[in-house]
Amino acid sequence: MERMMTAGDQSPSDRKSVVGVIGLGSMGGGMATALMRAGFEVVGCDVSSELVGKLIAAGGRSAGSPAEAASGADVVISVVVNAAQTESVLFGENGAASAMRPGTVFVSCATMSPEIARQLGARLEATGRHYLDAPISGGAARAAQGELTVLASGSAAAFDAARPALDAMAARLYELGDAPGTGAAFKMINQLLAGVHIAAACEAMTFAAKQNLDLAKVYEVITASAGNSWMFENRMPHVLAGDYRPLSAIEIFVKDLGIIQDMARSERYPAPLAAAALQMYLAAAGVGMGKDDDASLARLYAQLSGATLPES
Amino acid sequence: MERMMTAGDQSPSDRKSVVGVIGLGSMGGGMATALMRAGFEVVGCDVSSELVGKLIAAGGRSAGSPAEAASGADVVISVVVNAAQTESVLFGENGAASAMRPGTVFVSCATMSPEIARQLGARLEATGRHYLDAPISGGAARAAQGELTVLASGSAAAFDAARPALDAMAARLYELGDAPGTGAAFKMINQLLAGVHIAAACEAMTFAAKQNLDLAKVYEVITASAGNSWMFENRMPHVLAGDYRPLSAIEIFVKDLGIIQDMARSERYPAPLAAAALQMYLAAAGVGMGKDDDASLARLYAQLSGATLPES
Numbered sequence: 001m002e003r004m005m006t007a008g009d010q011s012p013s014d015r016k017s018v019v020g021v022i023g024l025g026s027m028g029g030g031m032a033t034a035l036m037r038a039g040f041e042v043v044g045c046d047v048s049s050e051l052v053g054k055l056i057a058a059g060g061r062s063a064g065s066p067a068e069a070a071s072g073a074d075v076v077i078s079v080v081v082n083a084a085q086t087e088s089v090l091f092g093e094n095g096a097a098s099a100m101r102p103g104t105v106f107v108s109c110a111t112m113s114p115e116i117a118r119q120l121g122a123r124l125e126a127t128g129r130h131y132l133d134a135p136i137s138g139g140a141a142r143a144a145q146g147e148l149t150v151l152a153s154g155s156a157a158a159f160d161a162a163r164p165a166l167d168a169m170a171a172r173l174y175e176l177g178d179a180p181g182t183g184a185a186f187k188m189i190n191q192l193l194a195g196v197h198i199a200a201a202c203e204a205m206t207f208a209a210k211q212n213l214d215l216a217k218v219y220e221v222i223t224a225s226a227g228n229s230w231m232f233e234n235r236m237p238h239v240l241a242g243d244y245r246p247l248s249a250i251e252i253f254v255k256d257l258g259i260i261q262d263m264a265r266s267e268r269y270p271a272p273l274a275a276a277a278l279q280m281y282l283a284a285a286g287v288g289m290g291k292d293d294d295a296s297l298a299r300l301y302a303q304l305s306g307a308t309l310p311e312s
Numbered sequence: 313m314e315r316m317m318t319a320g321d322q323s324p325s326d327r328k329s330v331v332g333v334i335g336l337g338s339m340g341g342g343m344a345t346a347l348m349r350a351g352f353e354v355v356g357c358d359v360s361s362e363l364v365g366k367l368i369a370a371g372g373r374s375a376g377s378p379a380e381a382a383s384g385a386d387v388v389i390s391v392v393v394n395a396a397q398t399e400s401v402l403f404g405e406n407g408a409a410s411a412m413r414p415g416t417v418f419v420s421c422a423t424m425s426p427e428i429a430r431q432l433g434a435r436l437e438a439t440g441r442h443y444l445d446a447p448i449s450g451g452a453a454r455a456a457q458g459e460l461t462v463l464a465s466g467s468a469a470a471f472d473a474a475r476p477a478l479d480a481m482a483a484r485l486y487e488l489g490d491a492p493g494t495g496a497a498f499k500m501i502n503q504l505l506a507g508v509h510i511a512a513a514c515e516a517m518t519f520a521a522k523q524n525l526d527l528a529k530v531y532e533v534i535t536a537s538a539g540n541s542w543m544f545e546n547r548m549p550h551v552l553a554g555d556y557r558p559l560s561a562i563e564i565f566v567k568d569l570g571i572i573q574d575m576a577r578s579e580r581y582p583a584p585l586a587a588a589a590l591q592m593y594l595a596a597a598g599v600g601m602g603k604d605d606d607a608s609l610a611r612l613y614a615q616l617s618g619a620t621l622p623e624s
Contacts, residue, residue: 186533189520193539196512200585204504210581211497221498227505229541269522269617273512276588305581
């Protein structure tokens with residue numbers, strides 16, 4: 001509250017809305033940019049002082065902890081990697097939960113299991129703050145342009161409190177249910193498909209290389225045929241260029257397909273394609289490609305088969 | 313030759329080109345329609361007298377065997393299911409090969425392994441006829457509209473002889489190489505992806521059903537997200553409608569993913585996603601769904617998990 005009172009010389013009625021952004025990586029940093037462009041004041045924190053410096057250079061303010069970022073905020077947006085980090089942001093040392101004003105909303109963007117999203121939501125809402133389960137997709141470029149897709153669920157009060165900030169960040173806001181967990185479940189369905197499609201794209205493209213087909217022609221034909229997928233179209237240019245610098249890393253799908261296997265096992269649901277894909281991501285991480293681009297699965301298939309792929 | 317001479321009262325210079333179409337099912341019948349609309353005379357044969365009757369009603373002529381369909385034709389197009397049928401059409405009893413005029417072209421549209429396409433091509437070309445390896449994709453509706461995609465390879469002479477007929481049938485003609493086998497290889501890459509994507513779509517959609525998500529909303533969200541594929545978008549409406557009447561049957565991917573596993577094993581190429589998908593198509597065929605629509609994999613996942621899917 002004190003931070004908010006000292007934020008400027010505006011009267012309460014015309015002061016800028018303040019958004020706390022916790023996690024300033026490629027997604028969170030882009031979202032902060034989009035929020036500032038839309039007129040919000042952003043208070044951000046991150047363990048990386050380099051990322052905090054970027055926020056300040058772009059016109060934001062820095063906070064030393066989630067609690068500090070949350071204390072004066074109208075909306076707190078958490079853009080961390082997983083459920084454990086989200087729990088720490090909320091309830092760990094200097095966590096956001098107890099620092100948030102009652103009635104404000106915590107927007108959780110990390111991909112996690114629906115069950116944990118439900119638990120985190122219930123725990124925060126018991127303290128009189130709102131929780132919006134709001135996983136995102138779209139990548140860093142669309143984050144900075146305010147054109148993310150948000151798969152959200154939560155109470156009407158959570159949506160009402162979050163909507164101005166969400167409108168500044170999202171090209172598409174799906175309102176998927178009235179309680180945390182449903183947004184997470186939709187995101188996991190998307191991740192199952194995305195993870196399998198990347199693996200299938202790498203399996204097929206490297207199989208084409210093994211047969212000495214013209215890979216640029218394979219890309220042209222497949223993207224115009226029934227075998228196409230969003231991921232084939234998006235990731236295979238990395239393979240054609242031999243460029244495996246990480247836009248999204250192998251470890252992301254080690255995590256997300258791992259969550260899917262945990263969910264599926266718990267629900268007695270057999271998911272053999274997702275299971276096969278997970279094994280390939282695990283093997284890619286196992287041979288040392290975990291932090292490389294997820295299209296590195298193609299390099300793994302090449303190692304396993306003697307196929308030759310383009311080099312950068 | 314005699315058939316051609318008696319075909320009408322046109323002089324040789326203005327007579328219609330004659331195309332023999334062998335196999336008048338949903339694809340071949342549609343292609344015959346497109347060819348006649350473009351001004352070709354079509355002589356067709358099929359084991360089904362009902363399908364031959366449809367061709368006659370549409371203005372085509374019937375032939376009692378591949379040899380008879382081929383004997384007066386400028387181009388012979390074979391639209392059968394697999395390599396074995398193609399070999400029989402060419403070299404079986406009353407086969408097309410020896411009946412074709414030297415210098416004319418046999419256009420083979422069946423999906424088969426590149427190795428067998430090479431063998432059939434070499435065997436026909438040794439007799440002085442041309443062979444175009446020309447698998448197709450696009451479905452029955454686009455076949456009838458003359459808007460197929462054709463993935464072709466063969467000699468310049470084979471392309472030259474086939475091009476007028478191909479132009480009438482195809483919205484996209486890819487010229488992929490100068491010998492039979494390359495077209496087949498491209499088609500198999502497409503089939504690997506298509507087969508995996510249908511299985512992944514059914515795995516994901518039924519997993520959503522198991523979690524009691526709104527499946528129409530899942531379709532809306534996924535088709536606008538990075539998890540989308542051509543097959544998800546095309547096949548999942550069958551699941552939402554509970555309509556498993558076959559547009560393309562489970563058995564097609566039992567065949568095509570089987571060819572891929574044979575190719576991959578022969579080339580020492582591990583293809584775990586295609587292998588996992590094949591097991592699901594085999595299980596669907598094993599429980600009696602082999603002739604149903606390939607989206608029936610969703611019903612298989614539902615059987616295996618207790619999920620409830622929409623019924624028609």
